[in-house]
Amino acid sequence: MSESAMDRIAQATPSGIARRMRGLSDRAIAWIFVAPTIFLLLAINIFPLAWTIRLSLTNYRANRAGAELEWVGLRNYTRILTDRDIWLTMQATAHFLIWTLVLQVVLGFALAYLINKKFRGNDLWTTIIVLPMMLSPAVVGNFWTFLYQPQIGLFNYAVSFFTGIDPSSFSMIGSVDLAPWAIVIVDTWMWTPFVMLICLAGLRSIPGYIYEAAAIDRASPWRQFWTITVPMVLPFLMLAVLFRGIENFKMFDLVVQLTGGGPGSVTELTSINLKREAFEKWRTGYASAYAIILFVTVFGLASIYVKALNKVKER
Amino acid sequence: MSSYSITEPSPRQKWVAGTMVVLYAVVTLLPLVWIVATGFKSPSDAIAYPPKVIFEPTLEGYVNLFTTRTRMNPEALEAHGPPQTWYDAIVRQYDMVISGPSRFGDRFLNSVIIGFGSTFLSVFLGTLAAYAFSRFKVPLKDDLLFFILSTRMMPPIAVAIPIFLMFRTLGLSDTHLGMILLYTAVNISLAVWLLKGFIDEIPREYEEAALIDGYTRFQAFYKVVLPQAATGIASTAIFCLIFSWNEYAFAVLLTSGTAQTAPPFIPTIIGIGKDWPAVAAGATLFLLPVMIFTILLRKHLLRGITFGAVRK
Secondary structure, three states: OOHHHHHHHHHOOHHHHHHHHHHOOHHHHHHHHHHHHHHHHHHHHHHHHHHHHHHOOEOOOOOOOOOOOOEOOOHHHHHHHOOHHHHHHHHHHHHHHHHHHHHHHHHHHHHHHHHOOOOOOHHHHHHHHHHHHHOOHHHHHHHHHHHOOOOOOHHHHHHHHHHOOOHHHOOOOOOOOOHHHHHHHHHHHHHHHHHHHHHHHHHHOOOHHHHHHHHHOOOOHHHHHHHHHHHHHHHHHHHHHHHHHHHHHOOOHHHHHHOOOOOOOOOOOHHHHHHHHHHOOOOHHHHHHHHHHHHHHHHHHHHHHHHHHHHHHHO | OOOOOOOOOOHHHHHHHHHHHHHHHHHHHHHHHHHHHHHOOOHHHHOOOOOOOOOOOOOHHHHHHHOOOOOEOHHHHHOOOOOOOHHHHHHHHHOOOEOOOOOHHHHHHHHHHHHHHHHHHHHHHHHHHHHHHHHOOOOOHHHHHHHHHHHHHOOHHHHHHHHHHHHHHHOOOOOHHHHHHHHHHHHHHHHHHHHHHHHHOOOHHHHHHHHHOOOOHHHHHHHHHHHHOHHHHHHHHHHHHHHHHHOOHHHHHHOOOOOOOHHHHHHHHHHHHOOHHHHHHHHHHHHHHHHHHHHHOHHHHHHHHHHHHHHO
16 A cells, blocks of 8 residues: 555545445455464464474574584484483373373363252352463462472371371472372362363253153163263363363473472473573473474373264264 | 252252362462472472472572572672662572573563553454444455354464564564564454454343434444443453463563563473472562452353353
């Protein structure tokens, strides 16, 4: 648009602008409305991602910006895939992922099933259960280190209250055996409500007449549960597992604040390990390759899973 | 057959279900109650064993959270002249010990600026895009929508390195504007998808009527569609706000001082002197707005969370 045309629009009365806007085709309006979003995503998501791929082929170090960039091809990738320590962090991640998913699915489904019984005041109690997932994981993780203190923490006190074990005899975040469970417990506390809400949506989508028909056929409540409730909720449950799986695969904030990856490196999940490589050891190129491998892994696993999910839905 | 229909649980079932859910809720609530209570304890009460349920409440944690004074005991403070701020006055009155200067006030303000700034921007841009996707024939619409959603799967760390370099080059690192743009980019996929759902539900006939009455597309958009979509816009805004309020990974990697938000800061209070009441006070103040939102707007929040599940 030329300078003078801009001026003319600027000086026009509101009705003048309106008349001009009427002149814009729907197609033009659509582009004007969509363009800023696409531009922002390209600038802050896609461009950096492409840049990460490029850096992953170099030995670049962000703390030595002046140094000459050397192309190393796929060497970063082969080094990561053959590194024993990285496989250990993968194991820690897998342990975390599997146990949080198992616990959250079991607890989340059970809670949704109970809440669906529509007892009095269930709205209030549901809101209380949902609170933890609304909070900042970093702040929550930080505060749980206080609850986990062996001498003074509420958690050890509660355990000793119910079991009689000496509260100062064990440390949830200081012990190599217990620390992986410490992060599983907090993540389950925080995210079970998410699985619960999605299961609840699934339960509420089952029309009552199916149960009535089953009852006329004299199906026992147990049978109804396994042949109606579970299959109908399964697609919802699998979706919840997908969301939680993606989130927990890239888990960072909660665990960083809770254990910082320790003791030793038993709770060092992949993204914590990655942060160490990128922002403490400043091996930018290496860390970029690492990030791409993780990204591809999440995407690959997620798309295989989505295929399975679609099969379940088709049934 | 009993007087209850098959789909309506019996009173006994309801009682059992209710009891179990309430038990779970109480266990869930306990750590939160403990955070709030610890914020009002004195440092010695906070680390007492067995844990103190009954204690004398004090504002010491909150004072230490906000004070910008250096470490000081009551005598040193006495020598300092008349009290200059509200916390000076409280410290004097109760003979407290200041454990060190804190920057919580600034960090909290940063959270407010960045949180609300990015929320406004994501909802503004998201509404425009969602309207276009809902009403117009956009070329490659499905591909674009999927592209927008897929950006949300990206782990923050995977793009953090180049964003760090890019922000450094553009002079955006550790600035409010940089963080607002970044959080907007992360939030916008959710905003577009949620808002498209809400706008889809508004009948097209309303706008068509307005167009026939001589409104332009723009007038129809902001006079007819926007008011109809108000609740949807509000609940989308709350989701965006909760995200940028709680975000930690980008904040800790990309900010160090001026634009640092509260989540990376609160854990560092502990480094100042293991001052658990101050940490608890900071956590309480920070968690409180979200808790209040959740309780006030639970119907909308639940709808938003389960949205993805219900649609698919």
